[in-house]
Structures are given as C-alpha cells and as structure tokens.
Amino acid sequence: MNLTEVKKSLERQFARELSQGSVRNIVFWYDEEGVFADDIDSLALEGVKIIKLYDNNMFATKLFIEETDTTGNLLVYSPLPRPANRENWLTDTIKYSQTFSTDETSLNLLNFKIDSALRHVVARYKLFFRNSERCKRFEGYHLAPYTEAKIDVGVLSALCKLPAPNLDNVVRTLLIELANGESTVYGSIAKFGNMDALWALIQKSYGYNFPEQSLEKLAILLLCTHLAHSINGNLPKEWQTYVSANSNCFVFVDNFMKNSQLWEAYNKLAGFVAERLNLSERTSKWSIDEIVDCDTFEEFDRSIISRVCENIGQGVGEYERYRKVIHSRKNRRYYPQFKIEYDVLLYACEYLELAQKHAELSGFTVVKLFDEYTKTFYKLDSSYRHFLLGYDKLAERDGFGPLFEKVENSYTNWYLNELSMKWCALWDDERVWQVPGITSQQGFYDKYVRRFVADNERLIVVISDGLRYESAVELSAILNREQKGSSELDVMLGVIPSYTALGMASLLPHKNISITDKADIEIDGISTKGTDNRGKILKLVKEESVVTTYDHVMGMTGKKMAEKFSGVKLIYIYHNTIDARGDNAATEHEVFEATEKCFRELSGLVRALRNNISAINILITADHGYIYRRKPLAERDKTPKEDAAAIETKRRFILTKENIDMQGTQVFSMDYLTKDKTDIHAVIPRATNCFKIQGAGSCYVHGGTNLQEVVIPVIRFKSDKNLHRSMGAKKVSLGLTNLSRKITSVITHLTFFQNEPVGEKLLPLRVTAYFADEAGNRISNENIIIAESTSDKPDERTYKEKFTLKDMPYDKSKKYYLVLKDEDEIVNSEYLRIPFIIDLVFGGSIQF
Template identity: 25%
Template sequence: MDKLKASLLKLFDTYRVIFWYDETREMTEQVDNLDLLGIEKVTLNNNEFSVKYRLHCQQPTTPFLLYFPYAQPPHEQNWLLDVQLAGYVFRTDLQAQFMQELGLDDHYHEFVSTHIEFFKNSRRREKLARLGIPPGETQAGLRNRMLAVVFGQDSLSLSEMLLVYAHAVATGTEDRLGTELNRYGLADTFWQQVAQRFGYTSATPAIYEFILALFETNSPFLSTSLRADARVLINRWRVNMRYQESFRQLSRRVSVDLNLPNLLPRTTLDALLDDDLFEGVEKRIIAELAQAVATELATIDRVEAIQKQRENKYWYKDYRHFYDVLLNAVWIRSLVAAWANEPFDSLTEGPQRYTERLYRVDSHYRRLLYAYRKTEQHEVLDEVMTQINAVYTNQWLLPLSSQWQRVIDQAPEWTFSPLHTQRYFFRYHAEPQLSKGRTFVIISDGLRYEWGRELADRMQSENRYTTDQSYLVTGLPSYTQLGMAALLPQTQLTIQPGTDSVLADGLPTQGTDNRSGVLAQQKGVAIKAEDFLALNANKEGRDWVKPYAIIYIYHNSIDRIGDTLATEQQVMDESELVLDTLQEIIRKVANMNGVHIWVTADHGFLYQQQPVDDTDFLAAPVSGQVWKQARRYVLGQALTGGEGFHRFEGRQIGLAGDVNVLLPKGGQRLRLSGSGSRYVHGGASLQEVVVPLLKFTKKKANTLQLVDIDVIRSSERITTNIVAISFWQQEAVNDRIQPRQIRASFTAEDGTPLSDLFTYRFDSIETSERLRESKHRFQLSQKAGSLYNNQTIQLRLEEPIETTSKWKVYKTISYLLTIAFTNDFDNF
C-alpha cells in the first residue's frame, strides 16, 4: 500500500487528474483504503457528466483521483476524454509499473509491452533511468537508450556500441549480445541504424560480417562496400586504448579470412604504404625493403621516407626495430663507401676527424645491432645483417685501422693537445672549476665516444640542461687501470712493476677506496654509481656531499658485460640501459645542487658482431719480461715482438719508469684462452682511445621549446566531406627547438568528434620551408553534414601530456561547414 501511495503522490506532482481503470475490480479495496491528503478520490458510476462539472467548475484546482471499476471505454464513448488526455492514466499491470517507475507517459504502454523482456530486469531499468529520459522522448530515442544499456555504454554513440560489439567478437562473447538484442526486440533497430550510418545491409546481418566489410572498405588495396563513416569508425577504433587489443586480434583474424597472404604478393609496395590495418602489410613492406637494402637498390632517402610514412601506423610500433636495422644498414654502407680509405696526415688529425664525423659509422653499427637483437634476430634481416657485418668489419674497421696505424708507426711519441690528453683532465678541466662550485665527475667504464655523443644529445633535449662536448685521448695501453688513474689528480703515472696496476704520484689507484685516497688531497671522494643512486637526493645526498669539493662517481656496466666471454655479444643491448642510468645520475647530481658535471670514460673499445677471423689473431712471439698480456696489449720490460706489434717505451706514452708496451697493429688481437675476442680494448684504434668529455650544466631558465605547428589555409569554409589540410612545421628541429607530436581532428564546438584522427610527429630538420609541410585528407562523418551544417566547427590540434596517455589542446582553428547535400558520402 505504501508503494502504491508513493507512486500516486509522485504522479500528482505533475498531473492534477489521474484516471484509474480497473476492469476486474481487483483494486477496489485498495482504493477505498488509500489515504491521499488533499486529493479528492472519486469512484465513477455512470456519473461522468457531474464529475466533469465538478472538475471544471466547482473545484477547478483540486487534484482528483478518478477510479473506474470497469474497462476504459473507446474514445468516442468517453465523456471525460479531454480531461484524460490532459491528465494521466494510472495502471497496475506490469507494464504500467515499469512506466511509472521510469516516468513514461501512457502512450508508451504498447512500446513497453513490445520490449517487456528488457524492462523486466531491475538493473536494466536502473541503468536506463541513469541515462535520463527527457520529456517527450520519442520511441526511437528510447530504443537508442535501451541499446546503450545493452552495450553497457553511458552515451548513445552507435560507433561506441559497435566497438563494444567488436570487442565481444574478439573475446568470444558476441553471442550474448546478439541474443540480448533479439530477445529485447532491438536487433532490427540496431542494424537499421548501422545500415543508415555505414551502408551495411544484409539479409542476415551479423557483427563479424560488418567487421569484414569495415576492414575491406578501409584498406587501400581491397574493395569498398561501406560509406565514408567507416573510415572514421576504424580510425577511432585503432586509437581507442580500451579497444586496441580487440583491433589487433580481429585484424589478424580478418587478414586470414580475406585471404591477405595471397593478395599481398600481387600488390605493389607503394600501394601498401598507406594501409593502417594489417600486420601482414607491415611484414610485406619490411621484406620488400630488406630485399632492396640487400641488393643495394635502397637509398637513405627512400628508407627514411618509408619509415616516416609508416611511423604513425598502427603496427609500426611492433616493427620499429626492423626499420631501424634497415635504415642504419644503408647509412653504414653509404658512410663506409665515402670515408673508409681516407688517409691521415698526422696523429692529431685522427681524433679530430673521428669526433667530427667518423664516429657516425660506429654509432650506426651500434644502433643496428641493438635494433637487430630487439627483433629477436628475425630471419627476414639475415641477408642484410650478414652483408653489413662484413662491410663494417672488412670495409670499415680494417681499412680505417690500417690508415691510422701508418700515422702511429711514424709518430715518435703518443702526444696530443693538453686539453685533449686524458692524463691532464684534472689539471685543465676539473681543477679550474673547484673554486667556482662543487664539481662532479662521472666516469663510465668503457663509454665509447659515440655513446657519449648520444648521451649529450639526450641531455641537450631535456629542458634546462646545456652540454659542452669535447673529447679526450687515452693513454696507452687503453685499459681500465691506466685510464682511471689518468683521470685522477696527479702529475706522474707509473705501472707498478710486475703488474698492470697503476700508481698516481706513488699512490695506488685500483678500487674506489684507493681513488678516494688520491682525491682526498683535493677535498674529494670516490663513490660507486649504485651507491650514489641509493642516496636520497633531497636530504641524505645533500648532507653527504657537503664536505667535498669534488666527487668522482664510477659507473661500470659496459666493461663488465663486454669483458666476459659469455656476455660480450650483449654489450650493444646494454647501450640503452647505460645511457638511461647516466641520465639518472646527472639529474640526481643536479638535484644535489651540483654546479659542474663532467662525464667521461677510462677507455673505449673495438667491437664486431661476427666472429673474429683467424687471420686477425696475431701469432708473432713475444719475448722479455711480461707483466700483463691481454687481447690488445702486452705490458712488461725489455719486450720485443714481431712485425705485427708496435713497441712503445714508457716515456713515449707518458709513463714514468722502465716499462715497455707492445700493441698489435691495426685491429689484430692476441690469442688468450677464456676471454672474448669481439669486444676488446687496450690498443690504439680510434674507437679505443677516443673517449667523450662532456660538461653538463643545469640552467634556471628554460632552454628548450617545442617546434610550432601551423595550418596553411586557403579558405575558412569547408564545402565537401573530404578536407585536405596542410600542416606546416614553422622551424627546423635543432638542439633548442624540439619535435612536437600532434593529434588532429575536426570536432564540433561542443567537442563532438566529426572526423578521423591524424597523428604525426613533426621532427623535420630541413631548412627549406617547403620540405617541412605535411598533408592529410580528413574524412568528415555523416553527423558533421547532418547535424552541424552551416555551423562553425574546429580543427583541433592536441599534444600528449608528458608521462601520461592523455592529450591536451595545442591550438584550434575554426571553419564554417557548408556542405551541399549530395551523395558524396556514398563515394568513399
């Protein structure tokens, strides 16, 4: 009774007169017992006229409950029809209860009966109520809201419902949705809307059949069967984080069902470059490109252009490393052909030219090997890798080392400018800074010059950091103990007789504690990188550094991996982690108010991926007192060797005491059981002796800005459903102007999406303005023309919010949409 009373009182908030027909007279007692304060309760008994007079004349403002203990009469026999139409007919059947719960008018009674299975469930009714049913909602509008409930959506977007349905196909739960659509009498409505919006028709419509048509329509080399909105839908599907995995699964399934493996070989490479649907297309492009690189038909420009065209496609992220292998391969081949046989005229010319440009070959080789291992050494790249490994070893390392060795053989001493000599580092670089603020020196064991260049580029691209780049030339032999000692404060370096240990002004230098002892004379200390990183920068770290004027931080992962036979082939894999760690150390130093931050290395290294040929092992005998023999050097006294060695006296290489050094010429190695031969150091090759010298400073003011993007507009009106937009990168990217990633689309002023999405990274270094232009043809949805014609719409440019998956508005450009209503949408 309380629920019945509450329902009636709620209705009286809206209606003055409520009609209650009770053909079976089952509710007579309940009506009699109803206590409705302030409401006249009247039972009709052939007294319609008097009641009507009372309603209109005697009590024109009083609320009435009119109870009819009989069936509702036909309209032509209903004396109170005008009152009834203005009031509300209260029902007590199941349909009526649902209608009353949802606030639906009486004319929905038949509608609710038709879809009674939907309304029987209280949770569905609650979800429908939460969506909101506006006054005067049409039956078609209510069906849309019911569809949203079935698909679990908070919006009435048909596209969103289709994505939910597609996701159900991917997870094998589509039968449940199909059953519910049929059971609730909504299937016809749903597929009629799909037909109207996308042009999909079928005698027996099915979601997977629609998905097949969707992929076919959006592929540049398959047939077209759907309307233009299909392009907008699949574009939104690809970028929707919630449904990306279902896109991946169904793309793979569709490619099989559309017989893609047999179609692709008959399709040209250029015809595939715009496809953004199929993993098989990405594989085919890579295979074609790999063949072109292997046959030396691919140019740098061609490979770069294809990679740039593909980098915003869906499957690219899975195959980025394949493209990196191929691009680095063509760069290596091109640079080696240009530079490998250039002679050197002097000892100082070697490091100068290496740091100006020659290092780039080694940099590309490192990146190639890193990317290749990330592809899990995929067989499609085997031929390219075999060729490039041979090019690097035989056409680069061999001739370069031969040209360099000729200069070494003619030089009386191993001597360079003091500013570029490793053993003068403290005297000429670190010591002058001590009076100007606390100084940090980060020494990464084995950090080759080209790795240092990449570290500099990375830090230069971080806001508020500036970088001064230079280089040092190590002493000989180029091994850890000598390099580490040379970087300490000292005036004389001596090899401890009978060992390979090094004394700095008579003090031992091996290990962190001994180096701290040397540094203590300069109010300094040494610490391992892992221990430094464990310090809390804000409190513990700042307190720890206070007593010191200079702190040496020792990082060791390159040499640790490379010097071990079991792991030497993983040394290139370590490059990303090494650079990440060094960046972390630099940032932490800056947070500890480090004023001067130096990064350098004890030595570099030689590396080749392919096994070392037997002819590259030096078989010449060594005589004399041998203190230490490694792959690339022999230390001792009174040493002599064959023609394959170059012999240095200690004084020739800046070492005190009676010591001799034998270095294998070129890139040759000595045989040594139990150690690796692909990663080596200790010799005089440019890759071993030239190390980076980087100085980082953190500024208070911003040092970077992102490149500005503009739109070249020929008109402020849009008159067709396909809109060609030219984007212009205003400046060339450089050290201070960084790339900007943009996601662009057309939207209504209320934010409603009206087109596909275009994502692009603007990173051109071209100085020509014309070469910094990028174009995209946007497809407007049917909604744009039908709901927003003759209105202002926006081209919205968004950029990613750093460290999140969110985007923020970069800029908007307004257009007036004035599309003539033709069949343009059917011609996609």
C-alpha cells in the same frame, strides 16, 4: 506496473494544465482485466474523488458527474473493458475528459513523458520496459524531446549497459562480442529490443545495404571501408562490395582502433576480419608504396617489415627511401607493436647508407683521419650499436638473418678492418704517440681540471669505464635534453695501451707517470690502484678532495650526500657499467645494453649532484674505448704471441722491456708517457687483431690503438641553480598553416608546420589532432602528428594530414574545433583549440 507507479502516472495526469473552458480534470480508467480492482480503494490521490464504474451503474455515474459533483477532480475506475460507444451512457462525457490506461505501452508513454505519436515505437519494447534496471538506465539518458531514433538508440544502449546513448558504441560492443565468439548482448537485443530497428539504424548510419542482418558482414564492411581510405592501390573486386560511401565507417573504425582502452579488442576484431579476407595472402601483391599509409590491419606492418628487410638485406639500396617509409609508420597504430623491428631496419639503413657514402674512409694524415672519425665515421659505430641493440631484442630473428649478416660483414670486414689498417699505416712513420692539435689523455688534468683547483671552484669529474666517443655523443645530447644546463663535447687522444689501469692513471694530476717491472702504474711514486691511493694523489693538489664510486654516491640519501661533499672542491667519481659487462666473456654480448644503462645512470647522477650538492661544473670522461663485433675473431686472424719477457700481456697488447720485432704488430715506446726515459715498449697487433692467448671472449676487446679505443670523450656539463626554466629543454612548436577556418567537405586536408628544427634544447612534439563539437564530442578521425624533424629546410618540417568528418547534420551558425592534444602532458594536455565553421556542400545527411 505496480500501484505506486500507477499513482505517480495518475498524479502527473491530474497535474496537467486544464484545457480551455475546463474547471476540473476527469480521468476515465478502464482496467480491462481488473488487475487493480483489489487495490483501487487504497489509491489515495490528493484532491481527487474515485468513482467505481460497473455495468449496472453507468447512468448513476453520469448523473453524479454532470449533476451532483460538477467542480471536483474525478477518477472514474472500471475493472471492465470499455463498452462500445452506442452502448455506453458515458460516451459524451469521455469525449471532453481524459483517459488513463494500464496497458504497458500507455503506461510507458506516461512514465517517460513520450508523445503518443511515438506509441508504435514504444510498443516494440514491451519486454524491455518490464525490467526496472533497464528502465532506470533508459530514463537516465535524458532523451527528451524524443524521436524514433532516440528511443531505438536509447534501448540499444541500455541493453549494452552503456553510460550514454551512442549508436557507435552499441555497434562497437556487438563487434567486440563477435570477435570474442560471444553473443550475449546480441541475444538480449533480439529478445528485449528490436532487430529490425537495430539494422535500420546500421543501414542509415554506415551504409550497410546487404539483405542479411550479419554482424560479420558489417565488420568486414567497416574495416574494408577504412582500408579503402588509406590504400594507394586498388582493392580486390570481391572486397569492393564491402566499401561504403558513408564517411561514418572510416571515422568509426579510426576512433575504435586508436582508443587505448580498447586496444586488444580492436586487435581481435581486425584479426577476425583479416582471416575472413585471407589478407596475409593478399598483402604481398601490393607494392610497399601502395600500402605505406595503411594501418587497418597489422598484416601491413608485417609485410612492410618483411619486404624492407629482404630488400636491404639483398643490397637493393634505396636506404633513404626505406628510412622515409619507416619514419612514416611512426604515427600508425601498430608502430609500438613493431617498434623493435622498425628500429632494426632504421639503423640498418642508417649504417648501410653511411657505409655507402663513406666507402673510401677518407683521411690521408693522422690529423685528418682522427678529425673525420670525430665528425663522421663514429656514426657508423653508433648505428651498428643501435642495430645490434634492437636485433638482440627481436622475438623472432629468422627473417632478419640475411640483414644481420650483411651489416655484420660490412662492419667487421670493411669498416673495422679498413679503418684500422689505414690508421695503423699512418703510424708506421710516426715516432711519438701524439696527434697535433689534440689534447692527449695524460694532459686531461692540466687542460680541464687545473684552473678549477687554482680558482678554488668545485669540480666533479666522472670517469666511466669504457664510455666510447660515439656513445658520449648520445649521452651529451641526453644531458642537454634532460637537464637544466648545457653540455658540450670535447675529444682527447687516449693513452696506449688503451686499458683501464693506464687510462685511469693518466686522468689523475701528476708530474710523472711510471710503470714498474710488475706493470703497476705509479704517479710520483704512489700506486694508482684503488680509490684510496687515487685519493692520496688528489690530495697532493687539493686537500679538499674526495675519490669515490658511482655506487657509493647513489647509495646516499640527499642529506647524506650534502654532508659528505660539504666543503669538498674536487671530486672524482668512478663509474663502471659498460666495461664491467663487456670485459667478461659471459656477458660481453650485453655491452650495448649496458651502454643504455650507462646513459640512464649518468643522467641520474648529474641530476642527483645538481639537486643535492648544487653542482655546477661536471666533467664526464673515460679511461678507454673498445672494439666490439658480434662474430668472434677467427683463429687465422689472431697474431701469434712470441715468447718475450712481458711485464703485462693482454689480448690487444704486450708490455715488455724487450725491443722486439713481431710480425703483424706495431711497437711504441712508452717514453711518450713518462718524463723519464724508459725501456718499456707496447707491442700492439695491427688493425683489429688480437694475440693468441688462453681464455674465452674476443668480441669485446681494447688495449690497442684503434680509433674506437683511443678517441676519448670529455663532456663538459655546466649547470646553475639559478638557471631560468628557459634553459631547460622544451618541445618544438607546431602551428596550422591553412588560412581558411571553414570546412565545406566531409574530407578535408590541413597542413601543419613545425616552427623550429629539433635540436639540443628543442625536443620532438607528438600530438593527436581531431575535430570536436562544442560539447567535446569527437566528430572526425584522429591523426597523430610527430614533429621531430631536425632539418633547417621548411618543406621538411611540414605535415599534411587528412581529416574525415562524420556524416551528420552540421549547423554553420555553431562553432566546431580542431583540437590538438599532447598526450605526454598529464595536466595541460590540450595544445591547440582552433574554431572552425562547418558548412558542407554535400554530406551531413544523417539525422537523429
């Protein structure tokens, strides 16, 4: 300690309140080694006289104190050891005076104002207090009033360079170091701290009772105890030794594993412990139900994924059960890491469950089968799309091979094949391409557009090339969630052949559609190719009209967009993302990825039109759908193309003036489309077959009559700049159903209720829930609650969660809080704060 620090300590000592009957402070300082002998003359203490004491002036000093100066403050300094009492003339004087010592422990007690009763504790840390940086950090913790445990934790925290004293954080620092194969901090504790004090705290706080001071055993103890809280089966006998009855173990691990800033650190530690437990060999011995709630180690997710994949791939069934298992993993720690794998399994279960439920593909008339598709069967296409979308993202597909084969074979050989054959068979006796009660695609303008033109209201028509009905269902839901307004979905019967040129033409206003000998599509004598020609056709019905493309519109600034469409009443916007990718042999397998991109683009387009030109009425439709299967059509399943005078030839159709009878095909007159009689016929392979023509690419096809190709969506989006915020999508609400606000046990169960089902304007809510004290310190584990149920049944919107409190003293006169936080909210993240009284019957034994 330097002279400045000595001076400060002496000033504090002389500033102390006088004891009863005293008129001054007398301080004796025996500097045994004479460290400050040369500096004592420069020590200026205000209002204090310094007397130097040696062997030869003890009597003189006693006389000065008791006779010469009886009122002034005195510092009696001796550079020698204090003599024995019987040899010391000043013994009686010292008894009613104070003493000052420059031994390290005494100075530290003085510096930090620690009671001398804790001298033995401070004495442990002589080396620690010799460093000014460590002293500064320790002092900054403001630990007074001091206790032995506070000093121990303060020293340990300072050695770990923590911002605040906390034993959990000390232990976490040491465990992270262990997992990284390092020992710097642990070595500092051994050198400057006290190992016995550290392990005494660990024993008391976590129930560590092994004789060895082993961080490895501590790590195993903590994670095994956490596992024991969640496993529904039994731990191996050799692991049970490592299970502590102390609830702090569970809370410690739970808070560690859910701290996003320490994500990788926990992964390393969990991997370190899992390796020592040889966990990968053990997980297979538990059933799925026994480990469904376990998330201490990622091996449990790997095991669940592997076994669910194997079981459903082998046709075990139980799809609803496995779907519940997958949904239950959503609030587990490792779910984000394995989200793709879980998505693949979820949509495989969804598809296979639908396939099982609708094995008969009921529908005995054209009308009924069309209706069944728009209400139910389209979900098979949707779940297949999501399944393949996830499957393509898998980093490792080896274990998913049998499941892929099962889904692909079912979708291609049963669903596509059976549905298309049934649909084709129903048309064998039909003469006109028309479904009673369903608007035909060529009637789009008359039904959806004409009234806006007549009323001089602005209407925007977005035509997305290849947007299937099943995808439009999802897009409509997205618009309802993301946009202020309402979205409704209608359906039309698409034209055949279901290809771009004809589909695009049918959506334009027209009196007559005709097909030339060169397969050009004309409306009232005007070609429908290109935006310029389509613009001419629109201007026949509305002068204030514009035809443009998605890329052109989204390339504009908001100001430019407003100028471009100022005064325009009818706007056709052409969008091509799905078909551009699918109708290309090199990228056809990316069609489902393109569908996701399509959703983002169209939602963004709607937002831009609303914000920049105050668009109110927007229609989104398509020119055609498509068939997609991952495995190309086998050559044996392709229909031979006979030599015929064809106007147009594609994989899925031939346009010809010859009335031919070709095996494996259906022939439709194009009279259904034109007002004038035509001798043009469409020859279309039955079911999902294609013609044998040159060129690559036969996974993504369209042009035929299949429901996936001709069920055309019409999304009617209605917006209003004056819509109240309530018209936008909101999250569902969540409440606590327990009436009691008193907790009497370290482990308690609480039940939460999702007040409304998730719907078009009600979004899922994800919250984290935990208990905290009045200062905001977490005192329990954290649970994630995902309120996403779409069910109308109240019991299916109920969430029961288990909370484990830290083993610590609780004051029943104080309030503790159940805190629910919505982490998606940046500003107002606290969703609920409910006060509780904690009055434990057992527990709360650990005190600092």
